[in-house]
Amino acid sequence: MDLNKDLVAASATPLVLALLAQGDSYGYAIIKRVAELSGGQLQWTDGMLYPVLHRLERQGLVAAKWSVLENGRRRKYYRITPEGRAQLASLQKQWQVVDGTLRYVWMRACTT
Amino acid sequence: MDEGLHDMTSFSDQPPEEQIAQWRAYLRSRRVLHDSDIEELEGHLRDQLAALIGAGLAGDEAFLVAVKRMGSLDALSGEFARVHCERLWKQLLIAPEAEVPAKTGLREMLVVLSIAVAAALAVKIPALFGIRLNLDEEVPRFYLRNFTLFVFPLLTVYFLWKRGWNAKSGLWLALPFAVGAVFANVFPWNTAAGKAQELSDTELLTILHLPIALWLAVGFAYVGGRWFENGGRMNFVRFSGELAIYYVLIALGGGVLCGFTMMMFEAIGMNAGWFVGGWLMPCGAAGAVIIASWLVEAKQSVIENMAPVLTKIFTPLFTVLLLAFLATMAWTGSPINVNREVLIALDLLLVLVVGLVLYAISARDPKEPPDFFGRLQLLLVVSALAVDGVALAAIAARISEFGFTPNRVAALAENLILLVNLVWSAWLYARFLRGRGPFAALERWQVAYLPAYSIWAALVVILFPPLFGYR
Numbered sequence: 001m002d003l004n005k006d007l008v009a010a011s012a013t014p015l016v017l018a019l020l021a022q023g024d025s026y027g028y029a030i031i032k033r034v035a036e037l038s039g040g041q042l043q044w045t046d047g048m049l050y051p052v053l054h055r056l057e058r059q060g061l062v063a064a065k066w067s068v069l070e071n072g073r074r075r076k077y078y079r080i081t082p083e084g085r086a087q088l089a090s091l092q093k094q095w096q097v098v099d100g101t102l103r104y105v106w107m108r109a110c111t112t
Numbered sequence: 113m114d115e116g117l118h119d120m121t122s123f124s125d126q127p128p129e130e131q132i133a134q135w136r137a138y139l140r141s142r143r144v145l146h147d148s149d150i151e152e153l154e155g156h157l158r159d160q161l162a163a164l165i166g167a168g169l170a171g172d173e174a175f176l177v178a179v180k181r182m183g184s185l186d187a188l189s190g191e192f193a194r195v196h197c198e199r200l201w202k203q204l205l206i207a208p209e210a211e212v213p214a215k216t217g218l219r220e221m222l223v224v225l226s227i228a229v230a231a232a233l234a235v236k237i238p239a240l241f242g243i244r245l246n247l248d249e250e251v252p253r254f255y256l257r258n259f260t261l262f263v264f265p266l267l268t269v270y271f272l273w274k275r276g277w278n279a280k281s282g283l284w285l286a287l288p289f290a291v292g293a294v295f296a297n298v299f300p301w302n303t304a305a306g307k308a309q310e311l312s313d314t315e316l317l318t319i320l321h322l323p324i325a326l327w328l329a330v331g332f333a334y335v336g337g338r339w340f341e342n343g344g345r346m347n348f349v350r351f352s353g354e355l356a357i358y359y360v361l362i363a364l365g366g367g368v369l370c371g372f373t374m375m376m377f378e379a380i381g382m383n384a385g386w387f388v389g390g391w392l393m394p395c396g397a398a399g400a401v402i403i404a405s406w407l408v409e410a411k412q413s414v415i416e417n418m419a420p421v422l423t424k425i426f427t428p429l430f431t432v433l434l435l436a437f438l439a440t441m442a443w444t445g446s447p448i449n450v451n452r453e454v455l456i457a458l459d460l461l462l463v464l465v466v467g468l469v470l471y472a473i474s475a476r477d478p479k480e481p482p483d484f485f486g487r488l489q490l491l492l493v494v495s496a497l498a499v500d501g502v503a504l505a506a507i508a509a510r511i512s513e514f515g516f517t518p519n520r521v522a523a524l525a526e527n528l529i530l531l532v533n534l535v536w537s538a539w540l541y542a543r544f545l546r547g548r549g550p551f552a553a554l555e556r557w558q559v560a561y562l563p564a565y566s567i568w569a570a571l572v573v574i575l576f577p578p579l580f581g582y583r
Binding site: 026027028045046047048050051054055057058059060064066073074075076081083 | 148149151152153155156158159160181182183184185187188191192194195196479549550551552553
């Protein structure tokens with residue numbers, strides 16, 4: 001099933017924030033985790049995650065830190081900030097409204 | 113290890129370094145991507161490669177898959193440009209410059225030239241109706257009140273054209289200018305001032321405030337109507353600063369041109385004063401606004417960092433000045449001499465400090481950690497607040513001696529507006545420097561505050577003249 005592009009884009013911010021709320025992470029791991037959780041149905045174009053992360057960083061919703069790996073390469077880790085958590089809570093409410101409404105409508109559509 | 117075997121392994125289950133290097137070089141050619149972005153993306157590519165190779169793919173196959181998954185680099189750098197629009201400001205274009213056909217450049221130049229000529233001629237339209245500009249005789253009151261209205265609407269038209277608005281949706285932007293034109297001209301200053309030649313206080317206030325009020329409308333056209341999106345307001349702040357710098361440069365050149373015109377015609381026994389004063393200066397001043405705006409838009413990279421550089425130079429100097437002033441006052445105990453000019457001087461001081469803060473913010477990469485310059489900025493803001501506080505206390509102590517003249521009300525209110533901005537900026541700065549808040553909060557506060565200046569200026573233009581009986 002191909003998910004609608006707008007839907008994928010709209011869900012990117014809450015997903016990233018929600019994953020970071022579970023613990024610090026980096027781009028590649030976030031993408032893998034999203035694919036895993038959605039059973040491979042939610043596939044992002046890998047590169048596109050990074051502008052999203054940078055936007056969140058600019059807005060102060062996440063903070064980033066470079067750390068050096070064993071092989072000498074650097075990796076940029078992202079951490080959610082208190083502002084990010086607040087934003088996540090607000091997004092959660094918004095999505096619940098949408099989700100709840102859709103569920104209700106569809107349930108009625110099934111019963112009638 | 114066996115040489116041949118090593119070669120083979122590096123070929124099949126090692127990341128193909130050469131291809132990665134080429135890919136990296138390709139990313140570097142996108143000027144909107146910084147080295148740290150490329151490093152991050154390369155790290156991602158390598159993680160992906162390791163996973164794919166671990167799953168049994170050969171190095172070059174894995175590379176193809178990983179690059180494909182990364183997505184189109186055009187789209188990617190486009191996204192980066194949108195997120196980091198301050199980089200775009202420096203780099204000017206998402207796409208490399210060569211891809212822009214020369215034709216659009218030429219077309220834009222023609223459009224700009226015609227708008228500039230239109231602005232220059234607009235200045236002469238009132239002369240057709242008998243309102244002549246004669247610099248020798250009197251204060252050209254009509255022209256001083258209306259100079260904004262000759263230029264800003266045409267500047268707005270330029271941005272509407274540039275941002276691709278259709279005429280219909282841009283039409284309502286004519287409203288603020290129409291309102292401005294009405295309030296600049298309906299009030300009966302002539303009779304109220306007693307002597308017709310003299311400029312009354314409220315008239316002067318209108319002259320000073322109308323441009324500030326209408327600049328917001330220009331800003332709205334500048335951001336293409338998307339006032340709240342994509343850092344558009346910050347770009348408008350940058351634009352305003354660079355425009356001022358360009359305009360001063362052009363004005364300097366224009367002054368030299370005027371001087372030479374006078375001098376050379378005098379050498380052959382002719383007085384070119386009527387031409388210089390009546391045509392060259394007013395028309396040139398109007399047209400130059402359009403030309404300067406176009407230069408800022410088109411040649412951002414030439415002068416890109418002028419405003420931030422000036423900010424960096426003058427922030428320490430003004431901080432030293434303010435601290436020296438405070439120290440001297442504390443040492444000698446001499447009170448501030450409250451006279452007519454003190455309030456206005458204080459306003460100008462606060463405007464300057466807000467400007468320094470604003471341009472320092474506009475040029476700063478919001479992701480940088482707190483640095484020395486940030487602390488210096490905070491010190492500047494705090495010392496300006498201290499000076500303003502001392503002076504306001506002195507004024508408050510003697511407020512009963514003042515009547516409410518329009519100048520004093522305007523100056524006091526503006527002082528308050530700037531004070532609120534600076535107090536909150538200082539608070540946000542302090543939070544940021546102690547790592548308690550994001551820098552973005554400071555940026556948001558400054559851009560959110562922008563309309564306040566224009567709204568107050570509009571109130572002064574609309575309410576003050578009737579309120580104070582056109583004094």
